[in-house]
Amino acid sequence: MAITEAKKMTTLQVKRFKPSENPTNNYLTDEKGVWAWMTTVDHKKIGIMYLVAVAFFFALAGFLAIALRTELWTPAKTFIEADTYNQLFTLHGAMMVFFVLVPSIPAALGNFILPMQLGAKDVAFPRLNLASLYIYVAGAIFTFAALASGGFDTGWTFYTPYSSDGNGAGVIWVTLGVFILGFSSILTGTNFITTIHKLRAPGITWDRLPLNIWALYATSIIQVLATPVLAITILLLAFENIMDIGIFDPALGGDPVLFQHFFWFYSHPAVYIMIVPGFGIISEVISTFSKKTVFGYWAIALSSLAIAFIGFLVWGHHMFTSGQSAVATTVFSFLTFLVGIPTGIKIFNWIATLYKGSIDMKTPMLYVFIFLFLFSIGGFTGIMLGALSVDIHLHDTYYVVAHFHYVMMGGTLMALLAGLHYWWPKMTGKMYNETLAKISAVLIFIGFNMTFLPQFVMGSQGMPRRYYNYIDQFTPFHQTSTIGSYILGVAFLIILYYLVKSLFGGEKASSNPWNSRGLEWQSTSPPDFHNFDHTPVVINGPYDYHKPMEEFQLGLAVSHNGHDAEHTSTEVEKTEEKA
Amino acid sequence: MANHSANHPAHVQHHFVDSDQQFDSAKLGMWVFLVNEILFFGGLFCAYIIFRAWYPELFTQAALELNAFWGGVNTVVLIGSSLTVAMAIRSAQRNEIKGLRINLMITILLACVFLVIKYFEYEHKLHYGIAPGSFWDPTPEKLAILDHPKANIFFSIYYMMTGIHGLHVLVGIGLMIWIYIRAGKGHFSSEYYTPVEITGLYWHLVDLIWIFLFPLLYLIE
């Protein structure tokens, strides 16, 4: 419907687009005060609040990681007890996965950017959007209650029987917390799917959808299909602890392997909930900073959906050693290899986009290169782990730890940083310090590889994961890793410093500092409460870098988005005079 | 906003261009949510299938403890309520607010009947100590019938499935009371009845899930 309307419109009215610089009014000045923020339904403010919450949990979980690495400085006890160590790595993992990576890109950056890239005023269900934030906070409160009532040391995977025999109150609280948190993820996914289907501005046809939107679309589908399975699993686990229902607990006749199946049926797709939105950011940033149309638009768009689909069929690769049948392991191994294909397609298309582009090495682009490097290592080692005989040797070693840090931190987090720096001027209206940003990016690259590269070596030599002690031969590897983690810590502090500083003293950002063709950049920085002065009619694709900026135009919609053509005349003329 | 025009009816939220867009969005959102619900219950069904495949004799034996007659009555009650909720939507579409309220009221009553019957079924079982998990403590006569080491797991699954379903019924009742009140305040008309429509969708799903639960739990032999 929107397509035909747009065609009609483009022949009617086209206004050269020029967003005003230094707008007097924007979404930040629109309503003020704590109460206004807490009750806002503006997707931009909700995105910002999510960003703050995610940053808070990242800092907390990161702090725990530093403590863990410090403990591993020596083969025996360094400064904390073994039981505390178990609790700390559990908390670190659970927080990083459920409170940081899963919501980070969709709920924080996605919330802010998605409606803007669609030319919409908000997401389809703004109140549900706010509710999802409060649900997130409620989940956090439950997790802290778990800590207050004795903690939990099951690992982030909550395997039974660790999580069922006499672990008591801590496990009940945290499982309920994760259960609650799931709903915030589900609400975000539902909201995004509906928004993408129903709220696109006229002219944004499916083949003009920014790749970031395709990625968020694929992510939302996974969120909606996988998260409820986690919800029921974790609810059953809570009841296992509350009243011994005996479904997962082997002591009561239940089946722990069934728990693993249920858990990974969610959690493998969940790794794609974490990485696929990152893919979206990479596509946007690569195109903007190489000033080129993305190579293989459909290949990138559809491979996200392919990943979402195949991602549902590979969960068994986490259970090669758990007593699955030989047939099942073989099939799961084969399907795991298949997942590598759409992922590889993306990488090749990004590289092809760079080819002969005029590459501008700004900070976001720097992070993209770091991403490409680290994520490729993470992906390849994943394929290795998917090979049966290799995995028997490597399962539950530091090799796996290194693999998932290369994909989750080297992939998702680097993409998040790329996106954060890319959209920071849009979100805050301020520029950050480019030099400090580049320095910290390089520090992160060095620190990251120092931390996790030795873990591949240790793992392949047999160092098991989640161990408090280790044999002397691993000391140099562990110590290198620990020093690397300190470098990472410093780098993140620098980022925090210059980002906060930019808020107060930063240079004002123009509406489109990167000369991007993306729709979100055709509005003011920071955007107006309604995102755009007028509902835009989109005439050009999101990556039309072959057109000079002056030729890059947005149409001006009549009232009602062109849904009823009678109301064209007067209002349009008025606004044109103003412009 | 320059685009805010005079004919932006009160019920249309600011970020929608018109009533149709709002209606379509709400409906799509509800469908997505229902997919969610299906996967949520899917986990329970999956657990059911696995334990039934392992202990088929336990399931047929234990199912005899469930009262197929009252289960059947409840099935009829819920199907009836699905009909009345559909009629409520139809009334709204034809701008018959009185009919809307009457049909909603009947639906609410039927939902309550369902819960009352369910309550007596639970009550009856708990009376004999047939309770979930750690409360499992059957009286000797029941123990003689339910002579199986995993008998408690069947009832754990039974209570989880019907309990979570019952919770959905309760939520449905709450939603319908809310709509009933709003209808009384004149919020709905043939122009705007989105909440009625999507609550109806939800209610059909609650009904549908019971239609699967009933034979799987009560009617196996």
Ligand code: HEM
């Ligand atoms: C090419 C794609 C990938 C393949 C083939 C792959 C394969 C695997 C395999 C086979 C394992 C199990 C290793 C074992 O436990 O023995 C594993 C573990 C893991 N992977 Fe990946 N992976 C891929 C991408 C990712 C991505 C993108 C993420 C997250 C963003 C991720 C996160 C994880 C995590 C968290 C674990 C460890 C879970 C645990 O036991 O705690 N993987 N991967």
Ligand SMILES: [Cu+2]
């Ligand atoms: Cu996996």
